[in-house]
Amino acid sequence: MNAVDAETALADQPEGHKDELRLWLRLLTCTTLVESEIRRRLRQDFATTLPRFDLLAALERAPEGLTLGEISRRMMVSNGNVTGLAARLEEEGLIARRTEAHDRRVATLRLTPRGRREFARQSAAHEGWIAALLGGLAPEERAALMQLLGRAKASVRAALTEEDQA
Amino acid sequence: MNAVDAETALADQPEGHKDELRLWLRLLTCTTLVESEIRRRLRQDFATTLPRFDLLAALERAPEGLTLGEISRRMMVSNGNVTGLAARLEEEGLIARRTEAHDRRVATLRLTPRGRREFARQSAAHEGWIAALLGGLAPEERAALMQLLGRAKASVRAALTEEDQA
DNA sequence: GCGTAATTCTTGAAGCTTAAACTATCTGCC
DNA sequence: GGCAGATAGTTTAAGCTTCAAGAATTACGC
Structure with missing residues (x-):
C-alpha cells in the first residue's frame, strides 16, 4: 500500500473506500459462485478436483513439459503444493515425471496419453459449463x-x- | 448446464466459448491476486486468516448474533466448515457461543468485546488494502x-x- | 578447485474445505 | 402420546494450501 495514496484517499473521500470494498466483495462473489459450481461438476462428472484440472491444463498447453517451479508460477500456488498434486496425478497415471540430466534438481512433468485423453474430455465439458454460466x-x-x-x-x-x- | 443452450451455443458460436473462457480466467486471476495479498497481510500483520476475518465480519454486521447455519449461508461455505472455524475463534476468545433455550439444536455466535476490538483493527486495515489495490x-x-x-x-x-x- | 550462495524441490505442521454419515432436537400428524 | 420426517450441528476422511525448514544440486567468485 502506497502510504501517500492511502492517506490522500482516506482524507479526501472516505466514501470511496466503501465503494472499493463493495466492488471487491462483488468480484469475490462472482468468482466464488462460478468456482463452486465448477468444483462441484468436476467432482460429480469426473471425480476430480479443480487443482488437478488446472495442473493438467497447464501441461496440455506445454507439450514439451513443464518443471514443477514453472507450474507453481503459472498456477500461482506454492511449490510444496505442486509437489503433492503431482504425486497424486502421477500415481493415477495421468502425468509422467522425469528428472533432467543437465540439472538434477529439476523435475519435468508432462501428460501421459491417458492424461491427455482424460483432460480432453474434462476440458470440453468445462468450456461448456463456463459458457452456460456466463452466457447471460x-x-x-x-x-x-x-x-x-x-x-x-x-x-x-x-x-x-x-x-x-x- | 442447460442441455439445449449448451448444444446451441456449441453449434452456433464455437468462438464465443473461448471468449467466455478467457473472461472467466481473467476474473479468476483478478480475484486470486487480491485474495492472496489480503491473506498474506492478514497473516503478517494480524496473525490471522481470511476465513477467520470473514466470520468476524459477518458477526460484526449482526450485533444480535448469528446461528452457525446463517453464517454458513452468508459465507457460502459448508456447515462443518463453520463448526471448526467457530471452535478456533471461541478458543481464542474472539467470539462467544450460546445454545438457544427455545431450540436446543441451535447455537448462536456473537463477538466478544475483545473480538469486536480486534476486528475493528483488522477491518480498518483491510479497507485500506483494498482501496490501495483497486485505487488505480x-x-x-x-x-x-x-x-x-x-x-x-x-x-x-x-x-x-x-x-x-x- | 573450493566454499558460499542461490536454486529446485520435498517434508512437516497447521489450518481450511468439502461431502457424507451421524447425533440431537424439533415439528407435524395421527 | 408417539412416530416420521425435517432441521441444526458435529464428526470423519480426504484433499488442498501455506509457510518454514531442510536436502540436494548447481553457479559463482576467488
Whole structure:
C-alpha cells in the first residue's frame, strides 16, 4: 500500500473506500459462485478436483513439459503444493515425471496419453459449463467486462509492485 | 448446464466459448491476486486468516448474533466448515457461543468485546488494502465494473437456478 | 578447485474445505 | 402420546494450501 495514496484517499473521500470494498466483495462473489459450481461438476462428472484440472491444463498447453517451479508460477500456488498434486496425478497415471540430466534438481512433468485423453474430455465439458454460466451476458458486455478486469488487474499488479519496492 | 443452450451455443458460436473462457480466467486471476495479498497481510500483520476475518465480519454486521447455519449461508461455505472455524475463534476468545433455550439444536455466535476490538483493527486495515489495490481504477471505471459484475452475477445465478429445476 | 550462495524441490505442521454419515432436537400428524 | 420426517450441528476422511525448514544440486567468485 502506497502510504501517500492511502492517506490522500482516506482524507479526501472516505466514501470511496466503501465503494472499493463493495466492488471487491462483488468480484469475490462472482468468482466464488462460478468456482463452486465448477468444483462441484468436476467432482460429480469426473471425480476430480479443480487443482488437478488446472495442473493438467497447464501441461496440455506445454507439450514439451513443464518443471514443477514453472507450474507453481503459472498456477500461482506454492511449490510444496505442486509437489503433492503431482504425486497424486502421477500415481493415477495421468502425468509422467522425469528428472533432467543437465540439472538434477529439476523435475519435468508432462501428460501421459491417458492424461491427455482424460483432460480432453474434462476440458470440453468445462468450456461448456463456463459458457452456460456466463452466457447471460451480451457479447458487448463480456467485452467491456474483459477490458475493465484488465484495468483492475493492472491496478492490483501496480500496487503490488510499488509495495515490493517500498 | 442447460442441455439445449449448451448444444446451441456449441453449434452456433464455437468462438464465443473461448471468449467466455478467457473472461472467466481473467476474473479468476483478478480475484486470486487480491485474495492472496489480503491473506498474506492478514497473516503478517494480524496473525490471522481470511476465513477467520470473514466470520468476524459477518458477526460484526449482526450485533444480535448469528446461528452457525446463517453464517454458513452468508459465507457460502459448508456447515462443518463453520463448526471448526467457530471452535478456533471461541478458543481464542474472539467470539462467544450460546445454545438457544427455545431450540436446543441451535447455537448462536456473537463477538466478544475483545473480538469486536480486534476486528475493528483488522477491518480498518483491510479497507485500506483494498482501496490501495483497486485505487488505480477511476471512479467511473469502478462504477462500470460494479454494474457489469452485477450482470455477471445475475447470469450465473440464473444458470444455476435453471439447472436446479432441470 | 573450493566454499558460499542461490536454486529446485520435498517434508512437516497447521489450518481450511468439502461431502457424507451421524447425533440431537424439533415439528407435524395421527 | 408417539412416530416420521425435517432441521441444526458435529464428526470423519480426504484433499488442498501455506509457510518454514531442510536436502540436494548447481553457479559463482576467488
